[in-house]
Amino acid sequence: MSFINYSSREINCKIVYYGPGLCGKTTNLQYIYNKTNPDAKGKMISLATETERTLFFDFLPLSLGEIRGFRTRFHLYTVPGQVFYDASRKLILKGVDGVVFVGDSQIERTEANIESLDNLRTNLQEQGYDLDKLPYVVQYNKRDLPNAAPLSELEELLNPTKVQAFEAVAPKGVGVFDTLKAVAKLVLTELKKGG
């Protein structure tokens, strides 16, 4: 749910990074955090277990600049990817304005990708959202690994609606900002349509 503050002239939006466990959602946010100007970002918060697995969510507030005198601020969240954290994932999707599905390119993770994508669709439906109507992009992460599946195969399995998709190597930053920019742009365009 976007929040438009006419008094402080701010537009606030929420973007959620979704995907199976260990696909690189947190790594995306960490890269964005490390490469963003200090005055354009807030503190990154990670609610993680002792073994650095996301327990509840990661949170990164970002300022993208001004549109017609309104500061655009994006709140980036990740969900915990592990299957048993489903209740938490549902909570984090509340009020979402845009979704990034981060797929793990490794062939061994094909089933986990499909399961997570189904789970995303179901959890959105429970909150009254339709994935096909939301600003939504796909990222295929870990493209540098030798066991990465061919892009065409991933596209067929994970992107049947042919939304914008990006190849990524999140620790090196490949595709990270392209993904963020694409979803942010879709969110603002959607707000414009609605406004």
Add this chain to the structure above:
Amino acid sequence: MGNQLVMYEEELQQINGICDVLQKDSNAKAVLVIDKNGQAIASSGEVDQLDVTSLSSLTAGNVAATGGIAQLLKEQEFAGQFHEGEKTHVHISLVAQRVILLVLFDERSSLGLVRLRVRKATAELTNVLDALIRKMEAGSQPSVFAEITDADIDNLFND
């Protein structure tokens, strides 16, 4: 996206006013009003040293998790939460199912006083929020987005 929250100058002033009164009357360190999705709306008191953005997001996560627990236990909701620290205590409550009222206080105040003043502020905030929602639904205010062009959006990403 019909589920949008819009804040106008008039209502924000009223909410700020309610926060100021609550902060003074309850001898609180700080008062924050936060959207359920984690966006800070208004604040009062000693907030300069606080990371308001992070505090808002974590509080909203906390309230969402507590709401999830309530649902599992077949409770409508838990109306409030209290966290007791060594120096600072936190009182969290949900107002009109829409926003979160967060009060930070120390030994200068007490839980009883905070609860009492929060009750009064909650009633006042509910009235302002109801009026705000009516205004949003009536769509009587011009939208900032009507003027934004595709080129404006593109320019934001040209770096």
